[in-house]
Amino acid sequence: MPFDLPIGYKFACFALEGIGLDREFRAPMDLGNGLWVVSGPPFELGEAWREWLGSIEADRLQRCNITLLAISPSDRPEVLDNENQMLTQRALSLFYALFMVEVFRYEGGIALSGANVDGRVEVRQTSRIVEHYPLAQFQFASLRTVHFRRMARIAEGIRAVHIPGTEANRLQRGFHAWIRGVQERYGDERLHQFVRAIEAIVKPNEGSGRRHFVLRGQLFVGESAQNATMLEEIFNMRGSTEHLNPLVEALEAYPEENRQTISQQRLCQTQLLASYVYEVVLGDAALRALFSSDDRIAAFWQLSRDEQRTEWGGGRLDWVAWIAERFQM
Secondary structure, X not given: OOOOOOOOEEEEEEEEEOOOEOOOOOOOEEEEOOEEEEEOOOOOOOHHHHHHHOHHHHHHHHHEEEEEEEEEXXXXXXXXXXHHHHHHHHHHHHHHHHHHHOOOOOOOEEEEEEEEEOOEEEEXXXXXXXXXXXXXXXXXXXXXXXXXXXXHHHHHHHHHOOOOOOOOHHHHHHHHHHHHHHHOOOHHHHHHHHHHHHHHHHOOOOOOHHXXXXXXXXXXXXXXXXXXXXXXXXXXXHHHHHOOOOHHHHHOOOOHHHHHHHHHHHHHHHHHHHHHHHHHHHOOHHHHHHOOOHHHHHHHHOOOHHHHHHHXXXXXXXXXXXXXXXXXX
């Protein structure tokens, strides 16, 4: 259903093609603060759209089944300026947040920015959204209303830590490493970036990288010998990547015929863990403050484990169950 953009409003959106949606989902969905989820293309696609976009891009937009949309009123809707840039960043925060919420795939899309000028919705700027390289051997989810609600909460946190002057440099750098992980095509580089994102939160002491990654990482997945072993394997796989060696070299404890499958499982778990950690931190203002600087992060890891659990309050990621349910052998 096309969105009715008021006259004098600017917009920016990310329209995505080929996303799996649960039947219960209904759009348009108002997320508050000028943010929306729209089913299909955002607006009626008249002949003018084909002139602006060209027939290939207009056809691509027509095929999109979900649009993440940001809008706001403007005194100068006819001008492409920093208002459009701000709206694009707001829509982009939704796009990134959706990747933290669920493992899904899409087949590309198109980003647009423009305005409703005197009753006519016009495009001022456009760019292609490339197809995502999803996790191999992982069963993708159909997105539901709850996913988009969670997305909106995370997106608010993404925008909060990028406000100029915000004391969140380490959190920003970790988030940017997470983005690079999502964008990477090759599994070894993807794992490398996700481990870096996790380390922004874990903040291992110099010379204690492996030990602190394993010990502190169990706060997020639960303390057990199995979880400790898997965290150590992930850390060792990152080391293999840094030395340009195959990931399976870090898995010599397993029979050779099983190493490739286990490597794929650990890659999936690393992405799940990084996304879980950032969803919890970015979605909670108190945790954003707690992990906003090197000193505050270091102070957190000096607390007792019980105190850490209380402060974290984000539950635990059952990554063993995730793999059992959704990893396709």
